[in-house]
Amino acid sequence: MTRDAAIERISSYFDNGTFQSELAELVSHETESQNPERKEELGLYLEKTMQPRLEAAGFTCEIFPNPNPAGGPLLIGERIEDPALTTVLTYGHGDVIRAQTEQWREGLHPFKLVEEGERLYGRGTADNKGQHLINIAALETVLAERGSLGFNVKIVIEMSEETGSAGLREFFNAQKDRLSADVLIASDGPRLQPDRPTMFMGSRGGIGFDLTLELREGAHHSGNWGGLLADPAMILSHALATICDRRGQIQIPEWRPTSLTDDIRAALKDLPVSEGDGPEVNADWGEESLTPAERVYGWNSFAVLAMTSGVPEAPVNAISASARATCQLRYVVGTETDDILPALRRHLDANGYEDVKITPQDRGFFAATRLDPNHPWVAYVKNSLTRTAGQEPHVLPNLAGSLPNDTFSEVLELPTVWVPHSYRGCSQHAPNEHVLKPVCRDALQVMAGLFWDIGADKDAVPAKI
Numbered sequence: 027m028t029r030d031a032a033i034e035r036i037s038s039y040f041d042n043g044t045f046q047s048e049l050a051e052l053v054s055h056e057t058e059s060q061n062p063e064r065k066e067e068l069g070l071y072l073e074k075t076m077q078p079r080l081e082a083a084g085f086t087c088e089i090f091p092n093p094n095p096a097g098g099p100l101l102i103g104e105r106i107e108d109p110a111l112t113t114v115l116t117y118g119h120g121d122v123i124r125a126q127t128e129q130w131r132e133g134l135h136p137f138k139l140v141e142e143g144e145r146l147y148g149r150g151t152a153d154n155k156g157q158h159l160i161n162i163a164a165l166e167t168v169l170a171e172r173g174s175l176g177f178n179v180k181i182v183i184e185m186s187e188e189t190g191s192a193g194l195r196e197f198f199n200a201q202k203d204r205l206s207a208d209v210l211i212a213s214d215g216p217r218l219q220p221d222r223p224t225m226f227m228g229s230r231g232g233i234g235f236d237l238t239l240e241l242r243e244g245a246h247h248s249g250n251w252g253g254l255l256a257d258p259a260m261i262l263s264h265a266l267a268t269i270c271d272r273r274g275q276i277q278i279p280e281w282r283p284t285s286l287t288d289d290i291r292a293a294l295k296d297l298p299v300s301e302g303d304g305p306e307v308n309a310d311w312g313e314e315s316l317t318p319a320e321r322v323y324g325w326n327s328f329a330v331l332a333m334t335s336g337v338p339e340a341p342v343n344a345i346s347a348s349a350r351a352t353c354q355l356r357y358v359v360g361t362e363t364d365d366i367l368p369a370l371r372r373h374l375d376a377n378g379y380e381d382v383k384i385t386p387q388d389r390g391f392f393a394a395t396r397l398d399p400n401h402p403w404v405a406y407v408k409n410s411l412t413r414t415a416g417q418e419p420h421v422l423p424n425l426a427g428s429l430p431n432d433t434f435s436e437v438l439e440l441p442t443v444w445v446p447h448s449y450r451g452c453s454q455h456a457p458n459e460h461v462l463k464p465v466c467r468d469a470l471q472v473m474a475g476l477f478w479d480i481g482a483d484k485d486a487v488p489a490k491i
Contacts, residue, residue, distance in 0.1 A: 027171060027172050027173070028171075029475060029478045029479070029482065031171055032167055032168055032171040032172070032474050032475070032478045033414065033471050033474050033475055033478075035167050035170065035171055035474075036163065036164060036167040036470045036471060036474040037467065037470070037471060039163060039167065039470065040463075040466065040467045040470055041467075045159070045160075045163065045466065045470065046139070046141070046146065046463075048159060048163075049139060049146065049148075049151065049155065049156055049159055050138075050139035050148070051075065052071075052075055052120075052150065052155040052156075052159060053137060053138070053139045053148035053149065053150050053151060053155060054137055054138070054139075055067055055070065055071045055074075055075065055120070055137075056125070056137050057071050057120055057121045057122050057150070057185065058121070058122055058123070058124055058125055058188075059098055059121035059122070059185060059186050059187070059188045059189050060123065060124045060188055060189055061124060061125075065098065068098035068099060068120070068121060068185035068186075069089070069098070069099050069185075071120040071121075071185065072089050072099055072100075072101045072120065072183060072185065073089065075120075076101055076103075076120065076183050077089065077101060077103075079162065080101075080103040080162070080181065083105065083162075083165065083166050083169060084105050084169070085103035085104060085105045085179075085181070086103065086104050086105070087101060087102070087103045087104075088101070088102055089101050090102070090197065090201075092185075092186065092192065092193040092197065093193045093196040093197055093200065094186075094192040094193030094196060096186075096189065096192045096193070097184075097185070097186035097189070097191075097192030097193035097194070098121060098184070098185030098186045099185055100182065100183065100184045100185065100193075100194075100197055101181075101182070101183040101184075102180065102181070102182055102201065102204065102205070103179075103180065103181040103183075104178075104179075104180050104181075104204075105175065105178065105179045105180075106178045107174055107175060107176070107177070107178055108178070109178070111176070111177045111178050111484070112177045112178065112208050112209075112480060112484070112487050112490070113177065113178040113179070113180060113206070113207040113208050114177060114178070114179050114180070114207060114208065114209055114210075114211050114477075114480065115179075115180045115181070115182070115205060115207035115209070115210045115211075115212075115434070115438070115440065116158075116161055116179065116180070116181050116182075116210070116211055116212050117158075117181065117182045117183070117184075117210065117212040117434070118154050118155075118157060118158025118161070118181075118182075118183050118212065118213070118214075119154045119158075119183065119184050119185065119186075119187035119188070119191075119214075120150075120154075120155060120158075120183055120184075120185050121184070121185045121186060121187055121188050121189075122136075122149045122150040122153065122155070122188060123149070123153070123188045123454075123455045125137065125149050126456070126457050129457040130457045130458055131457070131458055134147050134458060135148075136148060136149035136457075136459070137149060139151070144462050144463045144464060145460045145461070145462060145463070146460055146461050146462075146463060146466075147458060147459065147460040148459065148460070149459055150459070151452075151459055151460055151461045152216075152448035152452040152453075152454045152459055152460065152461050153214070153448070153452075153454040153455070153459065154187070154213075154214050156447065156448070156461050156466065157213040157214055157446070157447045157448065157469075158183065158212075158213065160213065160447050160466065160469050160470050160473055161212070161213055161473055162181075163470060164470060164473035164474040164476075164477050165179060165477055167470075167474045168474060168477045168478050168481065171478075172478070172481065174481070175477065175480075175481050176480065176481020176482060176484070177480050177481045177487075178207075180204075180205060180207055182205070187429070187430065190391055190392070191392070191430040191433065194430050194433050195430075195432075195433050195437055198433050198434075198437040198438055199437055202437065202438060205438055206438070207438070207440060208440075208441075208488070208490055209403045209440060209441050209442075209443065209488070210434045210435075210438075210440045210441070210442040210443065211407065211443050211444075211445065211476070212442075212444055212445075213444060213445050213446055213447050213469075213473075214425075214429050214444060214446060215229075215425050215427060215429070215444065215446040215448065216446055216448045216449050216450040216452060216454075217420070217446055217447075217448065217449050217450075217465065218297060218298050218299070218420045218422075218450070219298060219420070219449075220449040220462055220464065220465050221464070221468075222415070222417060222419065222420060223411045223415050223419035223420070223445065223468070223469075223472050224419055224420045224421075224422065224445070224446055225404070225407060225408060225411065225419050225420070225421050225422065225443060225444065225445055226421075226422035226423070226424055226425045226444050226446070227396060227397035227398075227399065227401070227404060227422070227423060227424065227441075227442055227443055227444070228359070228394070228395035228396035228397055228423065228424035228425070228431050228435070228442065229392065229394070229395060229424050229425040229426075229427060229428050229429050229431050230323075230326075230356045230357060230358050230394055230424060230425065230426055230427065230428055231356070231357045231358075231361070231363065231391065231392055231393045231394035231395075231428060231432075232354060232355070232356050232357070232391040232392060232428040233354070233355050233357070233363075233366055233367070233386070233391050234331075234352070234353065234354045234386070234387035234391060235352075235353055235354075235367060235370075235384055235385060235386050235387055236350055236351065236352050236353070236383075236384075236385040236387065237262060237265065237266070237350070237351045237353060237382050237383070237384060238348065238349070238350045238351075238382070238383045238385060239258040239261055239262045239265075239348060239349050239350075239381060239382050239383070240258070240347065240348040240383070241255075241256055241258050241347060241348065241381075242255070242347045243347060244347055245336065245342070245344035245345060245346050245347050246344060246345050247343060247344055247345075248343045248344055248345050249343065251345055252345065255345045257345055257346070258335060258346055258347065258348050258349035259335035259336075259346060259349040261349070261379070261382075262333075262335075262349040262350075262351060262382065264379075265374060265377070265379040265382050266330060266351060266353075268373065268374070268377045268379070269328055269370075269373070270328055273310055273311055273312065273314065274311050274312050274313075274327070274328070275312070275313050275314065276313075276326060276327075276328055277373075278369055278370065278373045279369075280361075280362060280365055280366070280369035281326055281328070281355065281357070281361065281366065281369065281370075282326065283324075283325060283326055283357065283358050283359070283360035283361050284360040285324075285358055285359045285360025285361075285396075286316075286320060286324045286325060286358075286360075289399070289400075290324050290399075290423050291320065291324070293399045293421060293422070293423050294317070294319040294320055294323055294324055294422075294423070295317075295319075296319075297319040297323070297420055297422070298319075298420075299318045299319050299322055300318065312325075312327070313325055322426045323358075323422055323423065323424060323425075323426055324358060324423070325358065326355060326356060326357045326358060326361060327355070327356045328353065328354070328355050329353065329354050329355075329356075330351050330352070330353055331352045331353065331354055332351070332352040333349070333350070333351040333352070334349070334350050335348065335349035335350070352387075356426070356427075356428065357394055358394050358396070358424065359394045359395065359396045359424070360394075361394060363393060363394070367384055367386060370384060371384060391428060392428040392429055392430050392431070392432060393432035393436075394424070394432075395424065395431045395432050395435045395436075395442070396423050396424045397423075397435070397441055397442055397443070399421060399423055401441050402488035402489075403441045403443055403488050404421070404441075404443060406486070406487065406488055407443045407445065407476060408421060410472075410475055410476045410479045411445070411472050411475075411476065413475060413479075414471055414472045414474075414475035414476075415468070415471075415472055419445075425444065425446075429444075431444075445469075445472070445473065445476070447461075447465060447466065447469035448461055448465065449461075449462055449465055
């Protein structure tokens with residue numbers, strides 16, 4: 027009954043192929059929350075995979091309908107050993123992004139786990155089935171080795187994260203007492219480098235919207251009317267060009283955050299953003315006065331996700347009647363959320379683009395959150411990961427992407443620490459999604475070590491608040 031024995035036990039769980047076979051079972055469930063035809067699968071994932079496993083580990087489980095009809099079901103599991111002990115809340119989501127089956131390369135299928143060298147391919151391997159499997163397996167390992175956890179655990183598995191966690195905030199408000207805890211420790215997103223653990227304590231927020239310019243009914247011959255009819259695509263392009271300059275620097279004052287303090291700069295100093303797999307970072311893109319790490323973790327970014335005018339796949343000689351751009355702002359703490367779109371409206375009007383319509387997207391998005399890097403739980407988790415990995419983890423104030431951290435930090439009022447188990451080249455949300463086997467093995471070890479530590483020395487765990 028030692029820490030080393032627990033880590034050896036979970037290493038064997040990976041080495042003997044059990045982790046891979048269990049991940050294959052989870053991946054086989056076609057839990058696309060963006061696909062209405064898969065709604066039944068969302069419930070089956072909880073009923074057939076999560077609930078039986080958690081109950082076998084001594085959890086009391088209950089599956090709830092989503093308070094939002096657009097969302098999938100949710101599961102709460104509880105293992106309470108002693109109410110006086112520390113209580114850890116953990117989380118995962120069993121839904122996945124659209125499969126995009128036809129775009130996966132030959133030999134791969136989104137809902138079949140395929141091993142190629144150090145990679146395990148399949149939809150959900152990285153986001154998020156593989157990640158919550160690692161954490162559940164680590165809890166089971168500590169339980170098997172010690173006979174008890176030495177702390178209490180509550181777990182939430184939702185099935186709507188990929189549609190903006192529909193209903194999660196309402197559900198947490200209704201279940202606030204039941205979900206009371208001392209800390210959230212969960213996993214999502216990528217490590218900065220595959221061979222070194224990462225921690226983050228929040229995430230950037232995101233808001234999506236369409237910019238549309240409609241000038242007339244129908245398209246008209248470009249020869250007969252060229253030079254006489256305004257081109258909506260050109261006008262909309264110029265409107266977009268007022269939002270950012272040619273290197274992507276945001277020009278709307280209200281979209282420029284105020285939270286890049288000296289403490290945050292110090293936390294981001296020397297963090298890698300370009301090593302490993304993935305596209306080459308453009309050094310001359312983004313806010314010129316900031317480092318690459320500050321641009322992606324400490325600042326806001328605007329992107330045009332898609333743009334159309336006419337029929338791009340079958341263009342004709344005609345001046346279009348309208349143009350549309352689908353846009354997104356990723357934003358950090360320090361951005362006035364409620365003023366994002368009103369500020370855009372004022373900006374477009376001031377630049378002469380009163381006819382450009384702003385339409386918010388129906389898909390929900392997450393708010394920006396950030397926990398103080400000096401919080402006691404941050405130090406505690408960092409020390410545990412360092413002990414297991416033999417090197418300090420990268421510590422981010424917040425993830426560059428978005429996730430429903432605000433429901434934990436604001437509704438449940440918890441300190442939040444995320445330990446991601448993927449890597450930046452994993453192709454999540456894209457064809458050929460995968461995880462790296464060495465990262466999974468290492469993640470199993472650091473999480474077993476962390477959960478062992480929480481139950482081993484009760485005096486060292488941060489005091490209850």
